[in-house]
Amino acid sequence: MGWPQVSGEDNLLRLVEAEDGDENNYHLQDQVGFILRKAHQRHVSIFASQIGDLTPPQFAALAKLYDIGETSQNQLGTLIAMDAATVKGVIDRLKARGLVEVSKHEVDKRRLLVNLTPEGREAIERLIPLARAITEETLAPLTAKEAATFLRLLAKLA
Amino acid sequence: MGWPQVSGEDNLLRLVEAEDGDENNYHLQDQVGFILRKAHQRHVSIFASQIGDLTPPQFAALAKLYDIGETSQNQLGTLIAMDAATVKGVIDRLKARGLVEVSKHEVDKRRLLVNLTPEGREAIERLIPLARAITEETLAPLTAKEAATFLRLLAKLA
DNA sequence: CTGATATCATTTGCATACGAATGAATTTGA
DNA sequence: TCAAATTCATTCGTATGCAAATGATATCAG
Numbered sequence: 001m002g003w004p005q006v007s008g009e010d011n012l013l014r015l016v017e018a019e020d021g022d023e024n025n026y027h028l029q030d031q032v033g034f035i036l037r038k039a040h041q042r043h044v045s046i047f048a049s050q051i052g053d054l055t056p057p058q059f060a061a062l063a064k065l066y067d068i069g070e071t072s073q074n075q076l077g078t079l080i081a082m083d084a085a086t087v088k089g090v091i092d093r094l095k096a097r098g099l100v101e102v103s104k105h106e107v108d109k110r111r112l113l114v115n116l117t118p119e120g121r122e123a124i125e126r127l128i129p130l131a132r133a134i135t136e137e138t139l140a141p142l143t144a145k146e147a148a149t150f151l152r153l154l155a156k157l158a
Numbered sequence: 159m160g161w162p163q164v165s166g167e168d169n170l171l172r173l174v175e176a177e178d179g180d181e182n183n184y185h186l187q188d189q190v191g192f193i194l195r196k197a198h199q200r201h202v203s204i205f206a207s208q209i210g211d212l213t214p215p216q217f218a219a220l221a222k223l224y225d226i227g228e229t230s231q232n233q234l235g236t237l238i239a240m241d242a243a244t245v246k247g248v249i250d251r252l253k254a255r256g257l258v259e260v261s262k263h264e265v266d267k268r269r270l271l272v273n274l275t276p277e278g279r280e281a282i283e284r285l286i287p288l289a290r291a292i293t294e295e296t297l298a299p300l301t302a303k304e305a306a307t308f309l310r311l312l313a314k315l316a
Numbered sequence: 317c318t319g320a321t322a323t324c325a326t327t328t329g330c331a332t333a334c335g336a337a338t339g340a341a342t343t344t345g346a
Numbered sequence: 347t348c349a350a351a352t353t354c355a356t357t358c359g360t361a362t363g364c365a366a367a368t369g370a371t372a373t374c375a376g
Binding site for chain 1: 353354355356357358363364
């Protein structure tokens with residue numbers, strides 16, 4: 001009489017509803033948000049297995065700085081989809097490890113300029129091949145054609 | 159001469175490489191992990207706009223309990239893809255709000271049983287229609303056909 | 317039966333992630 | 347020009363998310 005009392009009735013009710021067309025049946029497992037969260041978790045896990053000493057957001061910051069060179073902290077955040085509070089923490093940790101350095105903007109005194117250090121540059125150049133492997137492993141469950149389709153649709157959602 | 163000094167040379171180098179076949183060019187924006195992270199962020203944002211007083215993980219816990227009835231905290235975590243440490247925090251907060259209640263397993267004294275309270279049951283029944291709207295809005299950039307394809311491929315990845 | 321293993325839950329430490337509030341500096345507009 | 351609005355960065359509070367360590371309990375193997 002523990003859970004059957006309430007839940008049992010519900011399971012019965014749900015069976016009846018299923019026969020009626022399943023309209024009131026909500027399956028968490030089928031919701032895009034839930035699957036999206038799991039897919040993201042899996043990717044982060046793959047990332048960690050290949051690049052243990054850097055998180056995906058930290059890698060994103062380095063990769064973007066490598067791509068575009070010095071920028072303001074806020075601008076960098078915009079480019080890698082992090083709000084101001086989040087990017088500050090990421091940059092602080094990269095700074096503490098000597099991978100980036102910060103300086104004040106000459107004219108606009110509000111801005112904090114961020115750039116790679118030589119060590120940061122060396123690190124990102126060393127890691128980019130691993131990042132390609134991570135992408136490959138993440139997409140491994142799909143065929144090449146499926147992967148292309150998936151990336152196209154995912155980009156439309158993001 | 160602030161940032162052009164190093165970055166300018168790099169952009170030039172990259173242009174040359176692009177002519178060579180783009181092999182050394184790494185574009186964060188095209189990586190599945192980065193787009194996955196952004197898509198997830200967008201969904202969480204949509205979720206928050208429709209259900210402000212509950213997070214997606216909290217909702218997942220309630221929805222799963224509504225679906226299967228009372229379970230152990232660990233088992234619930236497995237079902238909604240959360241590790242033991244994470245699910246504990248989620249359940250603690252739901253418990254503090256009176257949406258779930260916990261009790262000790264009669265025979266296995268290690269287990270902590272979790273179940274919906276009447277308030278929790280009422281809440282999840284009220285929220286499920288909103289969850290459907292959230293799914294719809296998240297998938298809105300895709301046609302119905304694209305959405306079906308996307309969900310199929312996403313599920314293979316997750 | 318009992319020692320080795322395994323499971324369940326908790327705790328700690330670290331790292332995103334975001335809303336909201338704050339302060340400093342810049343830009344806008346009347 | 348100068349007050350209002352905006353932008354940039356920081357800080358605080360809250361909420362995932364995971365690894366690792368710990369303690370309590372349960373199960374298994376010999």
